[in-house]
Amino acid sequence: MSVKKLFLLVPALAVSLLAGAQNVSDLIISEVMPVPDSTSLVDDFGVRNGWVELFNTSQGTVNIGGCYLTDDRSDLRKSMISTLDRSTRLGPRQSVVFYASGDQSNGTFYTSFKLRPGTTIYLVSNDGRTLVDSLSVPSGIPAGKSIAKFAYDNKAVVFSECKLSDPTPKAYNAGGKAESGAQRLAREDPYGFTLTLVSVSVVFCALLILWWLFAAMFQSANKKHRAALTAQNQKKAQAPAPKGDVNGEIAAAIAMALESGSEDEVAAAIGLAMEQWLSDTVHDNESFVVTIRRDSQSMWNNKALNFRNYQR
Amino acid sequence: MEQIIDSLHQFWQFTGFANCSWQNFVMIAIGIGFITVAILKEWEPLLLVPIGFGMIIGNIPMFPGLNIGIYEDGSVLNTLYQGVKQGWYPPLIFLGIGAMTDFSALISQPRLILIGAAAQMGIFGAYLLSLALGFQPNEAGAIGIIGGADGPTAIFLSSKLAPDLMGAIAVSAYSYMALVPVIQRPIMLALTTKKERLIKMPKPRQVSQKEKIIFPIIGFLTTAFIVPSGLPLLGMLFFGNLLKESGVTNRLARTASGPMIDVVTTLIGLTVGCSTQADKFLTGNSVKIFGLGLLSFVIATTCGVLFVKTANLFLKEGHKINPLIGNAGVSAVPDSARVSEVVGLEFDRSNHLLMHAMGPNVAGVIGSAVAAGILLGFLG
Structure with missing residues (x-):
């Protein structure tokens, strides 16, 4: 695949991922508290209302603006969530509470209807037709209690059980000990x-x-290398047998010369020359800069001088 | 006089002799064995010496409640052990490994990366066998990672999935890493023909600095997006490599690959050794873990070699891969690559396989970190 196609593919993937992140089908009605008592949640106006909690089960951000909440199956567009408020963007695994005050002019997070036991609350997609989720409120629900969906699998966030509980607004409804x-x-x-x-x-x-990425990114370098190899092989095939190769004896002689205490610069020069001569398997670009650090140990820090002589 | 006798008796109660059991002596003997092997045979001395001595420290019988044991909250050893328990030593070691590793062999021949993937079969083979032996899935995952032949990864994963088995898993992983030449050579010889062992691979191309800098960034993005749970290991590995290759952070790279990794290696070895207290270590499960660890190495090596042989069926002449580098996919850097070199030279004195084997070898490090991330994601 060419690099051009790669560049087309990456933005396409990114766009598709972003599109997936905006899916309102990942939303659920996680908890409903229809009848408040003296301990219930107080809204921005100091009033205790019933409330509906929505939860984003996905790993992406979902914009709930434009979706609808309703308690009437025949009127799915009863209470529209504002599209003008940026705080309607719900992050991964986040929840939001809507107060059922019956007056939507109170703010973004207020519904146009009040909650009553024995009804079903629906969350409707922003097309105004598709039901996303629903939760039935039992008729005999006591004041101050909520009906909630619980997740027993914290990772997959699968809400498998719906039961009466003490209200936990804006909190994740973990169902006891998760599996x-x-x-x-x-x-x-x-x-x-x-x-x-x-x-x-x-x-x-x-x-x-x-x-695949590396093969695609460095295609030209690989091609160049293959061409060079082919050319080298052809040259080798045509060239006469090499003379003056460094055989074992020569290598040993050079090693002995190095060992015999030649100057650092001489040793470095011989070393570099041998490296270039012998390195048929070199694959790195070496800088060939040799730094010579002379041994400048004093009587105080010279290890050899500080060793105790071994008694034989 | 009576008071003196009472005091002496009380002192006796505090001594190791009064609190010892035969299991303590067995563990101390194993620790001494590790140190002996490390010094005499030079098998993974940097790890076996600290682990061996840690075993001796951890198995000195003592009076409980003195707040000195590794499992006693707040003790010095316990504080040092937190790096193992909480899993922050292994990523630091990966940082050092990244700062030491030259990925050129892999960059110049990216096709060899798949050998590193094939050799990870050892992990999953051992996982299946562990389940068959009655281990729970989390324990089986922790045992399986021994097949990754990567000590820090084994410690990281077992500390998360099965802390109770961590001592046995870590000791098993490091022991078999030390025994790589002994385990791998016969498998390599059994699975290859003489003709295959003589295959000469084309010279790898030169790798530019730009490629070396791009590799850790692309490598990290690719693997971390696929397996985010492997983030601590993968992030540190590639970050360390970027420090090395960027050319502008030499001081940091030197520290990460030198003093820092030395300190962490010493602490991880010592505390893992200490954690192998007789009552926790000398169990039937430990014996099973050692058996499964050996099998995981065997499966990993076999799969690596067989993968190359299979790939050769589809490769043109001149592009074939010497199956003797298949074993190097099991990580254990650079020992398994060295085994490829040594076995290759046995059959052709001019056939140097070391640099070719380093490709799958470092791919194995990435592969085992990815596998650990997957297991952590599923089983954590």
Whole structure:
């Protein structure tokens, strides 16, 4: 794939991800408290109203502006959530409370209807037709109690149970002790084949993508290298047998010369020359800058002088 | 006189002799064994010496309540152990590894990266076997990661998934990493033909500084977006590498790859060793973990070599890969790459495989961190 296609693909992916992040179907009505008591939540005007809590179950931000709340199945557009307020953008795993004051002019987070036991509350998508979620309020619900959906899987945020509870406005409705991933897998995948298959695929995909990205990004460098290799092979095939290769004896002689205490600069020069001569497997771009740090130890810090002589 | 005898008796109660059991001596003997092997055979001495001595420290029988034991809150050892327990030593070690690692071998031949993925089968093979032996999925995941042949990753994951088994898992991982030449060589020879061992791979191309700088950034973005749960390890690994390759943070890279990793390695080795107290370590589960750890190394090596052999079926002549580098996908940097080099030279004195093997070797580090992230995501 060419680099051009890559550049087209990346923005397309980003756009699709962003589009997914705006999906109102990830919203749920997580809790409803229809009849307030003296301990209930007070709104911005100091009044205790019933309230409806919405929760964003997704990992992305969802804008609830333009969606509707209603308690009447035949009037789905009863109470529209303002589109003009930026605070209607609900972050991942965030909740928001709407006060059922019956007067929407109180603010963005107020509904045009009051809550009554025995009704069902609906959340309607911004098209005004699609039902996103609903929650039925039992008729005999005591004052100060709420009806809430609880998540027993904190990771997947699957709200599996709906029951009466003490109100927890704007808080995550964790249902007691959550099931850990290991417990869930012990139940769903006791032999481990699914996890193995998925994990192996993910590892391969991650590294495959890395390979593909690098192969695509440095295509020209790879091509150049292949061409150089071919040219080198052809040259080698045509050229006469090489003379004067450094054989074992020569290498040993050079090593002995280095060992015999030549000057640092001489040693560095021989070292560099040998590196360039012998390095047929070099693959790094070396700077070939040799820094010589002379041993400047004094009597005080010279390790060798401070060693105790070994008694033989 | 009676008071003196009472005092002596009381003192006796505080001594190790009064509180010891035969299990303590077994563990001390294992610790001494580790130190001996590390000094005489030079098998992973930087790890086996601290772990071995830690085993001795951790198994000195003592009177409980003195607030000195590793499992006693607030003690010095307990404070140092928090780095293992909370999992912040392993990412620091990964920072140092990143600052030491040269990814050129991988960048110049990106196709070799898949060998690193194939060798991660050892992790999942051991996971399946652990489940079959009755371990819980979280324990099986922690045991499986031994197959990643990566000590810090094994400690990181086991501290999150199965803290009770961490001592056995860490010791098992480091022991088998030290035994890589012993375990891998026979498998490599058994699975390859003489003709395959003589395959000469084309010379890798030169890698520019620009590529080396781009690699950690792209590598991190790709892997972290796919497996965010591997963030602590992957982030530190690639960050360390960027420090090394950027060319402008040499001081930081030197510290990360030198003094810092030395300090953390010493502490992690010592505290992991200390955590292997006899009553927690000498159990049937530890024996099973050692067995499964060995199997995971065998599976990883086998899969790496077989993957190369399979890939060669589809590769043109001149582009074939020497299957002797398949073992290097199991991480264990650079020991497994060294095994490839040594075994390769046994059959052709001019066939140097080290630089080729370093590709899958460092890919194995990335692969095992990704695998750990996946397991943590599913089982955490």
